[in-house]
Amino acid sequence: MRKLYFLLPGTTRSFYCGGLFAELNTLALAQQVCDAAVVTYRQREDDHLFLEDVLQEPELSRYIFVVSWGFDVPKLLKKLSGCHVIYHAHSSGYGFSLPPQVPILSVSRNTMGYWGARSQNSLLYWLPNQLPATVQNQNLERDIDILVQARKSSEYVSQQLVPALQKRFNVVVIDSFVDDLMALFNRAKIYLYDSAEYWTQYRLTEGFGLPPMEALACGCQVFSSVNHALSDFLDPGENCYKIAGYATGYDVQRIANVLAHWQPSNLSDSFFAPYREAQLVPRLGSILEELNQFFDYCQQHPADIPSLTRQRRLYLFYKRVRSKLEKIRK
Incomplete structure (x- = not known):
């Protein structure tokens, strides 16, 4: 399998939020399936690679870059043009679109539905955030x-x-x-x-x-x-x-x-089981196997399915109206 690089702006306290911790948890899951590491892109950190340095390496097709920081995604996609990229989608509504060569890994069915409608030619998968085994009722006094x-x-x-x-x-x-x-x-x-x-x-x-x-x-x-x-x-x-x-x-x-x-x-x-490590690791493993096959195909073949762009939506609208008018005339 290709090595995964999880792109994060940074991992220090100034970046602490639910999205950061979710990405680090997903990284830990991925490391049970393949080689994976953090790459930062806003600040250099001693413990992690920096994106500008990684992009100087030869044969970038050996890697899959995982982007997730919503507001930064369009800029990162431009920088990673020609590379294999996965969008790890958390919140939706940022307004950008994704090309069909960028598969989408959604943390919720709600977000998966959003991208299923917005980017219908992209591969789409559900991988919920992890609920660690340590998160449980400890039967303490409730004060x-x-x-x-x-x-x-x-x-x-x-x-x-x-x-x-x-x-x-x-x-x-x-x-x-x-x-x-x-x-x-x-x-x-x-x-x-x-x-x-x-x-x-x-x-x-x-x-x-x-x-x-x-x-x-x-x-x-x-x-x-x-x-x-x-x-x-x-x-x-x-x-x-x-x-x-x-x-x-x-x-x-x-x-x-x-x-x-x-x-x-x-x-x-059983209610929490889909969010526990025991089910998430096999699910992620099968997804990554399929994505590696997909990127192998992408390297040899171009996309040929029309995307639902604004121009295509207008075309489909006028086509439907014209069809109705023709039926009326008949």
Whole structure:
């Protein structure tokens, strides 16, 4: 198999975010299948290769470059022209298009559907983010009634719901990076997550929504928005509660009722199995085998399927209108 290079702007604390950690987890999975490494492109780091140096190497066809940082993808694709590239798609809505020689690895079915409609000639695969085996209910004492992360929370949660809940319950609001979020999930009874407003502001989508899944795995009852990729695994009435339900008072009433009769979330292992390493590594292995065959083909043959460009959409529209008019005339 070709060596994989995961392109990241950097790996230091200034780049810490869910997307970075997801890429590093995927790198660790890939290293169980083939040779894989991080390559940075914004800052040089002692422990990693730098993109400008890698591009000076001969026979770049020996490598597959994995791009993922949404806003940087168009620029990276230009720089990697002629190379084998995979787009590891998290959030959608960045507005760029992809050529058919760039396969897409989607972390959610929601994102896969977006690219299935937007880039219908590209190979498309589903590889969800990993839920590590260590993320589980540790059966600790639950001394936090309600846990909230300030980042991505809606104004409704921060300015209306949380103040109302603080009058009655022990509410912990996280407003900075936490090294061990799983420890807090294991101390909390309820986790609140409402990201719909956040992503709407940026005209992007929730790429995966790992915190609610982690909270569920740690035994929390989850009140969450169900936007975008969250709908992949959240099922209100079955494994979670839909937050922002009509009125603040109604949310408070439902949360108070859950706390009064609190039981840990007790989802089966099979629910989390598709996101665990045991299933992800074989899935990634089969995907990479197919992609290596695809890139072998690309080196010998050009693409010949029409892409759904703006011009082609206009052509299909006028073709349909003309066909209807011809039927009317007959």
